[in-house]
Amino acid sequence: MFDVDRFIAECQGASAANGSSGVLEVVARAVAAPADVLGALGEPRRAGLHVISRAADLTILNVVWGPGMSQLPHNHKMWAVIGIYTGREDNIFWRRLPGGSGRGIEAAGAKALGDRDAVPLGPDVIHSVINPIRRMTGAIHVYGGDFFAVPRSEWDPERLVEQPFDIDKALALFEESNRRSGAVARDLIGPEPQCQAPEDVAHPG
Numbered sequence: 001m002f003d004v005d006r007f008i009a010e011c012q013g014a015s016a017a018n019g020s021s022g023v024l025e026v027v028a029r030a031v032a033a034p035a036d037v038l039g040a041l042g043e044p045r046r047a048g049l050h051v052i053s054r055a056a057d058l059t060i061l062n063v064v065w066g067p068g069m070s071q072l073p074h075n076h077k078m079w080a081v082i083g084i085y086t087g088r089e090d091n092i093f094w095r096r097l098p099g100g101s102g103r104g105i106e107a108a109g110a111k112a113l114g115d116r117d118a119v120p121l122g123p124d125v126i127h128s129v130i131n132p133i134r135r136m137t138g139a140i141h142v143y144g145g146d147f148f149a150v151p152r153s154e155w156d157p158e159r160l161v162e163q164p165f166d167i168d169k170a171l172a173l174f175e176e177s178n179r180r181s182g183a184v185a186r187d188l189i190g191p192e193p194q195c196q197a198p199e200d201v202a203h204p205g
């Protein structure tokens, strides 16, 4: 059975002992039983970067990609391990181009990941991610540092020009996806109730 606290402890121990290769073993073992992970984390219902554990030397995220969602090319500046427990995650890998070539990067390879797949990414990897299916994809991402604190880069998806990674923009993408998939759900089940008590409007949440 997948136990979140035990998984965190195993990742921390493996990272300290063997770095990314140790963590890859832990993540691969976890997603080899995707139903157990689903049972512990729940069926993905909301796209987002859900934090399981965050420290200066290790971040563990439950990344939920919305239907059809795509994230622009970016790097991490730290090693990462990705394991899929439901759905699919298509990765495009990019390489830097010499200055003066007009574009900062070019596509260098691709890997389509599905449940039970676990892969390591080196600290210099640049990738972009697409969820190619019409339902949510759930993945465990482990990073060898503080994912939210280390300055890194993203590449404008149209011109492929390097710029500072903008975490707020990344999080807004997930929220935009939630709004869109919420709209799809409302299409399927009917409109949201229009009547809302004035006090609910005045004091949301």
Ligand SMILES: [Fe+2]
Binding pocket: 074, 075, 076, 127
């Ligand atoms: Fe990434």
